[in-house]
Amino acid sequence: MIFHEIKVKYERQTGEDNPKAAKEIYLIEGAVSFADAENCVLAEIKPFIFGDCEVQNCKRSQFYDVFPNEGGAFWYKARVEMITIDGDKETRKNVAFLVQANLLDDAVFALKQALKSYDCEIISMAKTQIMDILHAVQ
Numbered sequence: 001m002i003f004h005e006i007k008v009k010y011e012r013q014t015g016e017d018n019p020k021a022a023k024e025i026y027l028i029e030g031a032v033s034f035a036d037a038e039n040c041v042l043a044e045i046k047p048f049i050f051g052d053c054e055v056q057n058c059k060r061s062q063f064y065d066v067f068p069n070e071g072g073a074f075w076y077k078a079r080v081e082m083i084t085i086d087g088d089k090e091t092r093k094n095v096a097f098l099v100q101a102n103l104l105d106d107a108v109f110a111l112k113q114a115l116k117s118y119d120c121e122i123i124s125m126a127k128t129q130i131m132d133i134l135h136a137v138q
Contacts, residue, residue, distance in 0.1 A: 004037030011051035019050035031136040064095035072100035075130040076107035
């Protein structure tokens with residue numbers, strides 16, 4: 001899956017008189033261009049902007065699969081080595097996954113459950129700064 005990763009810096013309303021500086025990263029699925037992805041993020045955060053807003057970075061990110069969990073507060077990026085055997089030839093390929101969970105242990109468990117029927121090895125898993133995954137409107 002190809003995503004657009006957008007990093008925004010803005011002043012966020014906190015419900016009090018003084019705004020709070022925020023730097024957030026969003027992944028946008030289904031955007032056809034960087035402009036489309038930026039517009040999707042800006043529409044999402046518009047109600048919370050209290051002043052300046054700046055898109056600091058736009059890039060494409062690729063994940064083999066994404067495992068959302070409504071109860072999860074954080075997104076974890078896992079690097080997994082997928083192993084395929086064709087006859088007597090073994091092929092190893094590193095791919096990235098995203099897993100939503102509250103704790104690192106929960107993310108590892110969820111990924112192991114999702115991949116239990118595959119021959120693979122989890123190389124690394126780390127908490128990301130991704131706030132949310134948004135879907136571009138087509």
